[in-house]
Amino acid sequence: MKLWEIAHSRTGDKGNIANISLIAYDIKDYELLREKVTSQKVKEWFGEMVKGEVVRYELPQLGAMNFVMRDALGGGVTRTLSLDMHGKGMSSYLLDMEI
Amino acid sequence: MKTIRIGSGAGYAGDRLEPALELIEKGGIGYIAFECLAERTIAIAQMAKLRDPLKGYNDLLSYRMEQVIPLAWKHKVKVITNMGAANPRAAVEVCCEIARQKGIQGIRIAAVEGDDILAKLDRYQDAQVWETEKPLRELDGQVVSANVYLGAAGIVEALRQGADIVITGRVADPSIFMAPLIHEFGWKMDDWAMLGKGTSVGHLLECAGQVTGGYYAEPGKKDVPDYHLLGFPIAEVSEDGSFFVTKPAGSGGLVTPHTCTEQLLYELHDPTNYLTPDVVADFSGITFTQVGKDVVHVKGAAGREQPRTLKVSIGYKDCFIGDGEISYGGPGCLDRAKLAGEVAVKRLELRGIPMDELKVDFIGMNSLFWNTRRRYRTPEEVRLRVSARTRDRLSAARIGEEVEALYTNGPAGGCGAAKTVREIISVASILVDRDDIEAAVSLKEVK
Numbered sequence: 001m002k003l004w005e006i007a008h009s010r011t012g013d014k015g016n017i018a019n020i021s022l023i024a025y026d027i028k029d030y031e032l033l034r035e036k037v038t039s040q041k042v043k044e045w046f047g048e049m050v051k052g053e054v055v056r057y058e059l060p061q062l063g064a065m066n067f068v069m070r071d072a073l074g075g076g077v078t079r080t081l082s083l084d085m086h087g088k089g090m091s092s093y094l095l096d097m098e099i
Numbered sequence: 100m101k102t103i104r105i106g107s108g109a110g111y112a113g114d115r116l117e118p119a120l121e122l123i124e125k126g127g128i129g130y131i132a133f134e135c136l137a138e139r140t141i142a143i144a145q146m147a148k149l150r151d152p153l154k155g156y157n158d159l160l161s162y163r164m165e166q167v168i169p170l171a172w173k174h175k176v177k178v179i180t181n182m183g184a185a186n187p188r189a190a191v192e193v194c195c196e197i198a199r200q201k202g203i204q205g206i207r208i209a210a211v212e213g214d215d216i217l218a219k220l221d222r223y224q225d226a227q228v229w230e231t232e233k234p235l236r237e238l239d240g241q242v243v244s245a246n247v248y249l250g251a252a253g254i255v256e257a258l259r260q261g262a263d264i265v266i267t268g269r270v271a272d273p274s275i276f277m278a279p280l281i282h283e284f285g286w287k288m289d290d291w292a293m294l295g296k297g298t299s300v301g302h303l304l305e306c307a308g309q310v311t312g313g314y315y316a317e318p319g320k321k322d323v324p325d326y327h328l329l330g331f332p333i334a335e336v337s338e339d340g341s342f343f344v345t346k347p348a349g350s351g352g353l354v355t356p357h358t359c360t361e362q363l364l365y366e367l368h369d370p371t372n373y374l375t376p377d378v379v380a381d382f383s384g385i386t387f388t389q390v391g392k393d394v395v396h397v398k399g400a401a402g403r404e405q406p407r408t409l410k411v412s413i414g415y416k417d418c419f420i421g422d423g424e425i426s427y428g429g430p431g432c433l434d435r436a437k438l439a440g441e442v443a444v445k446r447l448e449l450r451g452i453p454m455d456e457l458k459v460d461f462i463g464m465n466s467l468f469w470n471t472r473r474r475y476r477t478p479e480e481v482r483l484r485v486s487a488r489t490r491d492r493l494s495a496a497r498i499g500e501e502v503e504a505l506y507t508n509g510p511a512g513g514c515g516a517a518k519t520v521r522e523i524i525s526v527a528s529i530l531v532d533r534d535d536i537e538a539a540v541s542l543k544e545v546k
Contacts (some may be wrong), residue, residue: 010365084471
């Protein structure tokens with residue numbers, strides 16, 4: 001199944017760093033997300049879009065994780081050539097991941 | 100226990116005004132804060148101020164304040180905003196004039212300054228720039244602005260002096276919302292635990308509609324009621340720093356633990372280490388509990404001693420970006436768009452147009468997600484976009500020209516061509532000692 005079926009997400013940007021939340025609709029699914037969606041898997045999923053490291057932070061009481069991705073916005077909101085300057089659409093890309 | 104109700108009137112420079120007016124009229128709030136200053140907005144405002152010393156504040160200041168000032172005065176709601184951008188004093192003059200025209204006597208309007216350190220930048224030339232990891236003196240491009248992120252102290256002082264409206268330049272977003280809490284509850288400026296909690300109030304409110312169902316809907320999975328009437332949030336904060344997030348009765352949107360969680364993690368890195376000028380906040384223990392329809396109880400934020408340094412955003416003239424777009428539809432559209440892209444790039448190369456970086460996108464297929472390892476589905480229509488970063492405006496203009504020329508010089512059926520050239524003001528960040536910086540408050544009363 002796709003992450004989209006059990007989780008939702010929002011992207012934020014700061015400079016050339018993107019952060020993407022991953023939030024279980026039902027907190028019972030949090031352990032599954034924690035097990036399947038590692039920082040390594042996320043880094044691989046984004047491929048060349050994310051050049052730097054990916055770090056995962058966990059907020060179990062909210063059923064949520066936060067992925068911080070460095071060198072992920074084509075140089076940052078001002079100078080990137082990406083149509084999506086803020087990388088805001090990246091959350092939707094994450095939710096397309098099969099687990 | 101004493102409680103304070105604060106509304107969020109704007110989450111970005113161009114935000115909707117109707118929800119703010121609704122909050123003032125029906126929200127039962129004591130304060131409303133408008134956050135209107137993105138990272139590089141102040142650099143663009145500084146350039147406007149250079150052209151005209153009476154300008155350099157938010158473009159929508161007059162439009163907003165013409166409606167906000169009379170309403171807020173009537174309902175005894177105090178207004179705090181960073182719409183002063185590069186010129187808080189000029190913004191105060193505009194607001195005083197509006198108040199005079201509306202016959203509002205006795206209203207006190209304050210400017211909070213001290214964030215603009217452009218004139219003092221010489222002494223920081225050895226400071227390391229975060230983005231380039233080189234000293235500031237090596238920054239490639241003309242510096243146009245330098246603004247420190249101030250904390251809540253200047254706004255608190257303005258409120259103490261009796262200001263009804265406080266207009267600032269660069270202040271950390273959460274601090275704009277936390278200042279009334281410090282003022283009303285008498286929190287000490289080194290009570291890190293309370294400032295951590297106050298910062299969580301500010302962080303959840305600073306993007307306005309993004310905590311009440313804005314930037315949230317997913318039809319069938321996350322439905323948002325009466326979306327067109329999306330209301331803005333209210334925080335009802337207790338002296339102990341716990342609070343409820345809610346919104347005006349009858350407004351659209353929703354407030355749930357899920358909307359709050361999305362906003363809590365928005366633009367957050369390490370949840371245990373959220374740095375502001377006032378405090379290092381720790382959001383890792385926050386809990387959200389739904390206690391009523393559109394009412395969420397929030398508690399659990401903590402705080403540690405504030406950083407010794409303050410962040411400065413330096414705006415500089417970086418480069419130009421030129422782009423051109425043209426669409427293709429129907430059978431074979433992707434092949435025609437790809438051919439068009441190849442032709443445009445070859446022509447740019449033949450002309451020797453100097454470009455620092457070039458990108459070819461197929462909108463409808465890979466413009467948002469350009470991971471080439473992905474297997475893309477073929478769209479029914481596709482829009483070619485060619486963009487490049489250049490050192491000068493003329494070279495940037497060439498990009499769109501070559502794309503537009505694909506009409507009569509490219510594949511069949513090209514349509515809807517468009518082109519733009521943008522001058523890019525980028526932001527470089529440095530840190531300065533907080534003892535170098537002091538907020539300055541000036542207050543005017545409308546007679």
